[in-house]
Amino acid sequence: MKKLTRDNVFYAFSDDLEPALEIEPGEKVRMETHDCFCGQVQTEADTVDTLDWERINPATGPVYIRGALPGDILAVDIEDVQVADQGAMVCIPGEGALGDIITETEIRIFRMERGQALFNDKVRLPVKPMIGVIGVAPKGKPVPNDTPDAHGGNMDCTLIGAGCTVHLPVNTEGALLGMGDMHSVMGDGEILICGLEVQGEVVFSTRVLREAKLPTPFLDTTDLVATVHSAHTADEAADGAIHAMAQFLTEIVGMGVNEAGMIMSLAGELKFCQVVDPLKTVRFELPKSVLSAYGFSMGELR
Ligand code: CA
Ligand code: CA
Helix, strand or coil: CEEECCCCEECEECCCCCCCEEECCCCCEEEEECCCCCCCCCCCCCCHHHCCHHHCCCEEEEEEECCCCCCCEEEEEEEEEEECCEEEEEECCCCCCCCCCCCCCEEEEEEEECCEEECCCCCEEECCCEEEEEECCCCCCCEECCCEECCEECCCCCCCCCCCEEEEECCCCCCCEEEEEEECCCCCECCCCCCCEECEEEEEEEEEECCCCCCCCEEECCCEEEEEEEECCHHHHHHHHHHHHHHHHHHHHCCCHHHHHHHHHHHCEEEEEECCCCCEEEEEEEEHHHHHHCCCCHHHCC
16 A cells, blocks of 8 residues: 655645655555644644644645546545544634634644544544545646635535545546545534544545546445535535536436436435535535436446
8 A cells, every 4th residue: 555644735736736646546545634733733722823824724645646637537435534532623713603703712622532522521522534625636726725616625524534435527637636634523514614623544545437427526425425516605505516416317317307306305415514614515415225226326437
């Protein structure tokens, strides 16, 4: 297995980055990631004022995938995600969905043990590691790591963990894949502007799909598929995710538009990924049992 250490960081997805690693499709990689503070927050005595804001939201990479060409789709199969046993959160006045009522800055450190995060002596929360930032070089200008968009990036989607396949568009030769910003616990919406921020390690491999006209970003987990869309408002993001799923069901699965709309309205779930980043991210989930009833399997995509 190839290994990429967490000192290979970048702060904006771009087609000008020098690859930190080159791999073949199918090759397994163990990639280390920093937490979103690049390890600068270790104790509750650390303060937000002394943070170096140039070193926020690092992603590890980029990884050049041989044979990936513009127009292809990169499928990233996430096999395992491990996180450190300590994480951090911050409250910052003016930041996040409660920034209007938060008046004091606070850093809090949480320990994880036996699969649970110790919130306080009353509350323990199950650890469910997820990758906040995963993306490829965008079309056009560089996109800072704090921003989600068509290239992936800071989608902060709780589905992106072990067992998830993330489909991303290839915009430049080699795709230039990067990941970071892991959370050991996070609720949909990420309302405060952070999850439980941790450093971690991900084991993944990739596939290059040449023919699949899948709307991207597109997620495939054990039980469901999901379209993901980011836009300036949550309304626009929702509209994008809904239309992307309708496109998938009509153009790829082969349903009529009315039937797709009916099944989406009955069995689909529209969910916020995050509402706190420069663009908002919404996903539309559909159970895979619907796809299999129509004789469709994600494995058919090549
Ligand atoms: Ca994030
Ligand atoms: Ca984060």
